[in-house]
Amino acid sequence: MGVAIAAVTSTTVFAQAAYPSRPVRLVVSQAPGGSSDTIARMWAEHAGKALGGTIVVENKPGAGGLIAAQNALNAPADGYTLLFGSVSLMVLNQFTYKPLPYNPEKDFTGVAMLTTVPFVLSTNPATGIKTLKDLTDRAKAAPGKLNFASAGLGNSTHLAVELLADAAGISMTHIPYKGEADGVMATMGGQTEVMAPVYGTALPHIKNGKLNPLAVLSPQRTPDLPDVPTLGELGVKGFDNMGWSAVVARSGTPADIVEKLNKATEAFHSNPAVQTKLKTMGVMPVAGPSTLVMETTVRDTKAWGPALEKLNLSAK
Numbered sequence: 001m002g003v004a005i006a007a008v009t010s011t012t013v014f015a016q017a018a019y020p021s022r023p024v025r026l027v028v029s030q031a032p033g034g035s036s037d038t039i040a041r042m043w044a045e046h047a048g049k050a051l052g053g054t055i056v057v058e059n060k061p062g063a064g065g066l067i068a069a070q071n072a073l074n075a076p077a078d079g080y081t082l083l084f085g086s087v088s089l090m091v092l093n094q095f096t097y098k099p100l101p102y103n104p105e106k107d108f109t110g111v112a113m114l115t116t117v118p119f120v121l122s123t124n125p126a127t128g129i130k131t132l133k134d135l136t137d138r139a140k141a142a143p144g145k146l147n148f149a150s151a152g153l154g155n156s157t158h159l160a161v162e163l164l165a166d167a168a169g170i171s172m173t174h175i176p177y178k179g180e181a182d183g184v185m186a187t188m189g190g191q192t193e194v195m196a197p198v199y200g201t202a203l204p205h206i207k208n209g210k211l212n213p214l215a216v217l218s219p220q221r222t223p224d225l226p227d228v229p230t231l232g233e234l235g236v237k238g239f240d241n242m243g244w245s246a247v248v249a250r251s252g253t254p255a256d257i258v259e260k261l262n263k264a265t266e267a268f269h270s271n272p273a274v275q276t277k278l279k280t281m282g283v284m285p286v287a288g289p290s291t292l293v294m295e296t297t298v299r300d301t302k303a304w305g306p307a308l309e310k311l312n313l314s315a316k
Helices: 002-018 035-051 063-073 132-141 156-168 180-189 199-207 255-270 272-280 291-311
Strands: 024-028 055-059 081-084 108-117 119-123 147-150 173-176 212-217 243-250
Touching (some): 035 081, 035 199, 035 243, 035 255, 035 272, 063 243, 108 255, 108 291, 119 199, 132 156, 132 212, 147 156, 147 180, 173 180
Parallel strands (some): 024 081
Antiparallel strands (some): 108 243, 119 212
């Protein structure tokens, strides 16, 4: 009996020590170049080193993240395929894609929270729209004429603007792109007039005068844009914490592997270079146990569900 127990224990320890025995894939639903891709690659680098292995980022943009989610779900639940689980994939898509081909709470398990990030409601300078009042006045004068870009149908950059438009009583036309970088380029190029990219993506273009910032979607003003008000200051509430990122795995992934990945995430959160980079991007780190990912998913689904259902959005 003692020999049998010892053998089982030895086998378990060996199995834990063996992970990862080959490269781990991190599937990202955004194209290269945006803030999500940057955060994903930093996590992959530092968590991979902490694991004593390699984490390779694979970009699978398009269809509001459905391509990336399905790619991750088509792989075995063995910890070798992970998904960069944004608020769009884990919360917002269920109100846009019906029926959603995956269930965020049942098909995935949380690995680690990574960050939260503000959005910046921005316009092309050629429009002459410099304030939220300018935007609402223009949109009310010509409903649907203004086009706004997003990183994809159902993406947080899409629904943040839809919810804002609903709160302000205005109508604009949504133009989805395959990634955040593409949407920003379209707005700067004049194909669209409005977008709410995440802070780190918007900031350099605001600094060089290619985007006009109207408001930040955050609890307080940011150090790099001290003159740009929050939506809350402008009387629009409920937009403080819309953007977060995490790593998730397919449900059924062994708990010891999930916890090993969560532990490895400490190398991402504690690295001084990562902290500096996140600060320049306007991104705040969020650490916690693996269970925090699904707790946040459930919380936000409950908080935003009624408003999103009222918008009656659907993928065409």
